[in-house]
Amino acid sequence: CKVPPYVFFFMCCASYRIHSIFVLRLFNDTVAMAILFLAVNLFLEERWSWGCLIFSLAVSVKMNVLLFAPGLLFLLLKRFGLLGCIPKLCICALLQVILGLPFLLVNPVGYLTRSFDLGRQFQFKWTVNWRFLPEEVFQHRAFHTTLLLAHLAGLGLFALHRWHRSRESILALLKDPAERKHPSHPLTVNNILRQALWVCCLNACAQIVFILFSSNFLGVCCSRSLHYQFYVWYFHTLPYLLWCTPTAKLAHMPKVLLLGVIELCWNTYPSTVCSSLSLHICHGLVLLQLWYGTAPLPAPHNPQPGRRPTPLSKKAQ
Secondary structure (H helix, E strand, O other): OOOOHHHHHHHHOHHHHHHHHHHHHOHHHHHHHHHHHHHHHHHHHHHHHHHHHHHHHHHHHHHHHHHHHHHHHHHHHHHHHHHHHHHHHHHHEEEEEHHHHHHHHHHHHHHHHHHHOOOOOHHHHOOOOOOOOHHHOOOOOOHHHHHHHHHHHHHHHHHHHHHHOOOOOHHHHHHHHHHOOOOOOOOHHHHHHHHHHHHHHHOOHHHHHHHHHHHHHHHHHHOOOOOOOHHHHHHHHHHHHHHHHOOOOOHHHHHHHHHHHHHHHHHHOOOOHHHHHHHHHHHHHHHHHHHHHHEEEEEOOOOOOOOOOOOOOOOOO
């Protein structure tokens, strides 16, 4: 992911809204995301148990971190299989039980119902992303259900066609990694070049970051309401999401312009119909960039009958 250096100026110095959230408002979203990024670093270092522990700690600060959970579950299944990922999930659950024990011992029903209050209503006056809707639609259960279904559909599509990079069925993730089939291909120049290009474009670390960040971004796009402090949920992931795909899909300057428009939408207070629509358009462009910029795994190359594959030269061998 080659992000131009000047982009980091905008990310670190040019966002008034982010400075306000971190320094002036003191929202707990900032603490949760800082802990979450520590967990991502641990995942990149293959320290999965510690990463799951820190991830669960981030969830205990604020539950928006659960937007990363579908991607993390996919990575755990891919790395360890079904049986192997159960201990990692137990680490996450155990920390939640320990931290919630003082409340679970006194009022377990109240603690659980208030922690997972999915029926909570957001105030329309604070919404950043749905200002263009009538308030009756914004508060309607059918609208909330539609967003949930759209979120699940988006996760399913990305899991099947963008996260899953094997020619095997996605159900193969449930198997132990040692038992999965890795189809071999004829040792030809074309196959070697194709595999080398694929490894360079999507190595293991890049895939971990891509899956986690895109999982979170899908959740943000389908959120019932985004308040101003929620900007920090995905602000620091936007440069990666825009530059993790080939530049040919979208040039550098349009990507910087896209970041600028998103920033402008979040700095508009109170939000307007125009700012909300612009934010959705920008989110849609980022999603299109992620979808078309990360092509699915190339189909296996089958040489035509009667035609011998190109042999390797001595230099290539």
